Amino acid sequence: MTTSTEHIWNFLxxxxxxxxxAISIVDLGIIRDVAWxxxxxxxxxxxxxxxxxxxxxxxxxxxxxxxxxxxxxxDIKQQINPAWTTDWISERGKKRxxxxxxxxxxxxxxxxxxxxxxxQDVERISQFGSTPCxxxxxxxxxxxxxxxxxxx
Amino acid sequence: MTxxxxxxxxxxxxxxxxxxxxxxxxCGHAPALEEDIALAxxxxxxxxxxxxxxxFAGQLEGYEKTADDLxxxxxxxxxxxxxxxxxxNRDFGHTMMRQYLFDxxxxxxxxxxxxxxxxxxxxxxxxxxxxxxxxxxxxxxxxIALGDGTEESHARMQSALDRLWPFVGEMLTDDxxxxxxxxxxxxxxxxxxxxxxxxSIEQVLEQATLRIPENNPAQKGGKSGTMHSEHLGHLLxxxxxxxxxxxxxxx
Numbered sequence: 001m002t003t004s005t006e007h008i009w010n011f012l013x014x015x016x017x018x019x020x021x022a023i024s025i026v027d028l029g030i031i032r033d034v035a036w037x038x039x040x041x042x043x044x045x046x047x048x049x050x051x052x053x054x055x056x057x058x059x060x061x062x063x064x065x066x067x068x069x070x071x072x073x074x075d076i077k078q079q080i081n082p083a084w085t086t087d088w089i090s091e092r093g094k095k096r097x098x099x100x101x102x103x104x105x106x107x108x109x110x111x112x113x114x115x116x117x118x119x120q121d122v123e124r125i126s127q128f129g130s131t132p133c134x135x136x137x138x139x140x141x142x143x144x145x146x147x148x149x150x151x152x
Numbered sequence: 153m154t155x156x157x158x159x160x161x162x163x164x165x166x167x168x169x170x171x172x173x174x175x176x177x178x179c180g181h182a183p184a185l186e187e188d189i190a191l192a193x194x195x196x197x198x199x200x201x202x203x204x205x206x207x208f209a210g211q212l213e214g215y216e217k218t219a220d221d222l223x224x225x226x227x228x229x230x231x232x233x234x235x236x237x238x239x240x241n242r243d244f245g246h247t248m249m250r251q252y253l254f255d256x257x258x259x260x261x262x263x264x265x266x267x268x269x270x271x272x273x274x275x276x277x278x279x280x281x282x283x284x285x286x287x288x289x290x291x292x293x294x295x296i297a298l299g300d301g302t303e304e305s306h307a308r309m310q311s312a313l314d315r316l317w318p319f320v321g322e323m324l325t326d327d328x329x330x331x332x333x334x335x336x337x338x339x340x341x342x343x344x345x346x347x348x349x350x351x352s353i354e355q356v357l358e359q360a361t362l363r364i365p366e367n368n369p370a371q372k373g374g375k376s377g378t379m380h381s382e383h384l385g386h387l388l389x390x391x392x393x394x395x396x397x398x399x400x401x402x403x
Contacts, residue, residue: 051199083278
């Protein structure tokens, strides 16, 4: 007897991203497929950035979650094509990022507003930030720096 | 000649690895926190790309090696990176000029590789080009800001360009492996990218108020592995030390 894939998606939604724990790995859009192959669970993940150190940790976290749900036989497959894109971040994920203080990705290439005070007078400090997926910005209104999840 | 796809994958992987290692040397030393973080992030992207390329090279038939085996257990003359990328960091301006000269090429190359006849090459290129577009954006802006900056920063950027220019030719000149790679439709001949490359750097360097040297002496021997500069051995001694002293040690 195998657990339904619906149940698996549900418990994966409880697994936080190790670098940005406000958002789950499902909301981040890196879980591409969940399927049973006979009695082995196959989970396909797509790394965000090729050098992102969180990718290994995410694999371990998925295994841990599977084990605590009674699933022992699990294979985690990495798939790079199609390449991960910020378009795969869910609407709920974007809301959670903003509530956590990270401006969500925006098609125009920069944050819509400061995630702290909501002002639109913001400027970029650097294309690169504390993790590969973020850039550093600054708000001219509240004068605070903030992270922007850059489009990818 | 050895299998062109394997040679090609080693060249791609070694370029990313050697430049990634060089940039890692800046960690904790860059002139400003933002620059330090940017350089470490770019290094991280390149090391990630190295894992993809060398992982691919290592899995090719009859060559069962891991990316780590290839990174840590090869000798200087088994490396196929461009000479440009093994050049020492020197000052920050010099590091950014080296970065810019390579990013421009890397971006054009990865863009073209997305239509490779080899599916795995398309996949890796499609992933990497997204990262490299940020590298290029940053290095172009920095080269312009420093070139068209103070008298001191301008002089340093011009001197970096003069010093690095002889290493640009190797990137844009075809050798037998490049020909074989193009014949198998794995990737473009470097010479096919030359026109776009020159056009692009002329535009940026003009904005940076820098002058491209008129002489075109081209150092070569890096991508073929036949004549690396003395700097690569020192880089490898540091990078490979642990794995050579304690073979196959794991964290």
